[in-house]
Amino acid sequence: MTPIVDGLEQTYHGHLVFKRIDANEGDGPAIMRDYRIPGHPTTLIFDSEGQEVQRFIGPQPAETIEDVILTVVKD
Numbered sequence: 001m002t003p004i005v006d007g008l009e010q011t012y013h014g015h016l017v018f019k020r021i022d023a024n025e026g027d028g029p030a031i032m033r034d035y036r037i038p039g040h041p042t043t044l045i046f047d048s049e050g051q052e053v054q055r056f057i058g059p060q061p062a063e064t065i066e067d068v069i070l071t072v073v074k075d
Contacts, residue, residue: 004065008069015073016069016072016073023037038057041058042057043055043060045068045072047072053068053072
């Protein structure tokens with residue numbers, strides 16, 4: 001997933017904030033619990049108001065994630 005997320009992060013830099021969480025370190029376990037994330041990789045997409053728009057569990061193609069990003073990002 002790292003290359004896919006890296007590419008999306010470069011494409012949408014300045015339009016979208018990407019936050020990566022280590023599920024095993026620091027605040028990771030608490031975030032996993034708070035957002036009820038069952039495992040990783042999990043991708044959560046939020047709108048500008050902080051509402052979860054989509055949740056992907058497991059690896060996803062870049063196009064699948066980008067389709068949702070395009071519904072959130074407005075130029």
